[in-house]
Amino acid sequence: MAKLTKRAEDYSKWYNELVVKAGLAENSAVRGCMVIKPYGFSIWEKMRDELDKQFKATGHQNAYFPIFIPKSFFEKEADHVEGFAKEAAVVTHYRLKAKPDGKGLMVDPDAKLEEEYIVRPTSETIIWNTYKNWIQSYRDLPLLINQWANVVRWEMRTRLFLRTAEFLWQEGHTAHATKQEAVEEAEKMLQIYKNFAENFLSIPVHTGVKSESERFAGADNTYAIEALMQDGKALQAGTSHFLGQNFAKAFDVKFLNQDGKQELVWATSWGVSTRLIGALIMSHSDDYGLVLPPKVAPIHVVIVPIYKTDDQLEAIRQKITPMMQELLNKGITVKFDDDQKQKPGWKFAEYELKGVPVRLAIGQRDLDNNTVEVARRDTLDKKSYSFENISAQIEALLDDIQQNIYNKALKFREENTYKVDNWDEFVDVIENKGGFVLAHWDGTSETEALIQEKTRATIRIIPDNAPEEDGKCIVTGKPSKRRVLFAKAY
């Protein structure tokens, strides 16, 4: 197995290699679309199951809407169409037929659709067209629905997980009787994303709102969680939109309020996608491979036997069987790798590459001493543990790993966040150091565009927790009341 490129050498190459070598995903024969391989998909399943539980616990239900959206639906919301028309996969025909020469297939010109369909890039339009029939009175509200689905955006430059023509995601679409309730919903879902990122994926995130120019096409306000990757670039890991009454207007969705009057419905939408797998990789992994927080790891513990004879292997198996059962009872996934075709050293490297949080190695001397060698993936430390009470020790170790991975990422973010008060310093940090930059901005789209043009840095968010503070815009010197968060971003 060829060695992984080191991060310091070429971060982007390291990422691409790691995704493939660890068996997470690969490019497919279809431009910009990926194949998510079993190991990568099992990480997605863990994310999905946890989020799904949290959505349901907060009163949301799953449903499923058509993959196709009639072209005319896109025309109804002006900003929305602007955002998505340029990357739309368009279905124009519904049949193939044999070519006249009999060699191969052609699109049947007689099977042209009267109206073209777009493969959904997001489902606001088809869903609000449906909600029109579901909502008559305030009794029908709130409507709290989520969909797990594939979506397609014809991106020109794609990268596995980070930006693909097709990706998997969830999209929540809620309808409310009041503006306040919709805003609260959008904020509540942002908090769910934040808690999920921090406590499940061990990724610290900033929460806040996007500047106007970075808003979702059709939103009145976009909330986001933003994370910092190891190479100093930011990554938007989830968004939650307050859509105002824009889609209700576009699709004429009104309800009879408690006073018997017709009102337009208020909306939110919110989503996270397989992009989170990219964020996970670039937050924690190292030159040896993946580093996975235990909560999202498909395998928590791998046991590698070190033996020469079949009798030794059998003795090891006898020794570990009760422990494996105990771990299983604690909800800890264990793999005993007794594959005879590979040597222990090969296995060690393989499980490091795959980011299994805890590796146990056990040989004859361990059997004699009632010990086991425990290696933790996050620090690469190895230590001999007594077999006494081993399953409880491993359980505690997994908790410690989960927390340690988070702490490390948080420390990295803090060390790579800069308060900057003038333009030269700003350019210096963005170009030479990377990371998050907290700086004053005059609040105009013109200044924002100028900064992006000169440095490629963008306003990631106007952070929730930024204190009020008098300052001057680093570009125009105009007064500003709080710092906003800049970075170059994925």
Added chain:
Amino acid sequence: MAKLTKRAEDYSKWYNELVVKAGLAENSAVRGCMVIKPYGFSIWEKMRDELDKQFKATGHQNAYFPIFIPKSFFEKEADHVEGFAKEAAVVTHYRLKAKPDGKGLMVDPDAKLEEEYIVRPTSETIIWNTYKNWIQSYRDLPLLINQWANVVRWEMRTRLFLRTAEFLWQEGHTAHATKQEAVEEAEKMLQIYKNFAENFLSIPVHTGVKSESERFAGADNTYAIEALMQDGKALQAGTSHFLGQNFAKAFDVKFLNQDGKQELVWATSWGVSTRLIGALIMSHSDDYGLVLPPKVAPIHVVIVPIYKTDDQLEAIRQKITPMMQELLNKGITVKFDDDQKQKPGWKFAEYELKGVPVRLAIGQRDLDNNTVEVARRDTLDKKSYSFENISAQIEALLDDIQQNIYNKALKFREENTYKVDNWDEFVDVIENKGGFVLAHWDGTSETEALIQEKTRATIRIIPDNAPEEDGKCIVTGKPSKRRVLFAKAY
């Protein structure tokens, strides 16, 4: 709420109404595509989770492959293209643009794809094109992969769940070193489908193989489970295909065997879809609404309080709280419907419509007597239960309902299965009675086509459990060794 059409009056209308009224699904603005509503989707989630558990327990892993398939891939397997070309949704362009007059959108002619993509109707071709890179040696086999996905087949006549342009399904795609192993895999998955249908959905099914003309496009052999609906029509509820080496040939997938020789890989594929929800409805439901076997019911028990005063409601709530906790601990889903806007009678009808297996009603007299009224949805029987040990009684009742629903469906199937030995009798049963017909057939596609042409009945399967028996074909009189299963089918 308008009453449901009775089954005896118009079965098809009853079905369509029930799907909509019970909140399972509805037609969308996109031709032939449905919206699966939250209640319907929660049934699908139950099915999916159970099947997924069984697939994983038998060594399968989930993965995800692109939704688009290059047109040229379809051309590689002759039978396969024949089967799917006529119902292909074709993506020809990747961008929309504003119309010259500024009013609305048009497909951008400059964004025409060099090669068209088909929205997957099934994924053999894209998957075997991928497997080519995954399989080099016998060590890479077997490859046991499943995908949960949406697929599109441009059906001209659609019906909710039964036949829709887009549907949700799982498709297993496995690769093996030997023919025997692939055949065993296809048969194993058929057994999983049968057990699932019978023990989870309470739908008795026949297993067997399809006649040549009914085989999956590209298969050497198609196994199926076939169920009988209440109107006497059969429904194919799941299929498992032995694909031979057809896709390995088409995509040049070879492996180095243990003797160091290159061999073509053997394949299977197998799937069930949201069509199962249609089968579930038409197997068990009645003129009052859905009848759901407890294992697939989103809510197992609903509790309706009968009260006049707030104090009475509070007393009822106090009474049932410990029971609700006990039921929850047993994994039983309970809903306490204390909605004040609706009367008990309305609620009774609503939960009958939705097929909740057990309904408890509790009022002041029950409180006085330490009793509760228990209504079971399958038989519509009502009975007063002592509150002593009530949660254990309900648990036992749910088991009984699960079994009773199965027994009833089995009895129906047996009463509607006919052994027939001549043509007139065959026509009479097919046209006047419906149901399954066991009859001798000479084994030729010509006879099969003739029977279908004259009666619209098809050979559903050549059943596994049909005993060897000398007989004569009901059409040609030629000798036959076993009866095959005929029916009109969905």
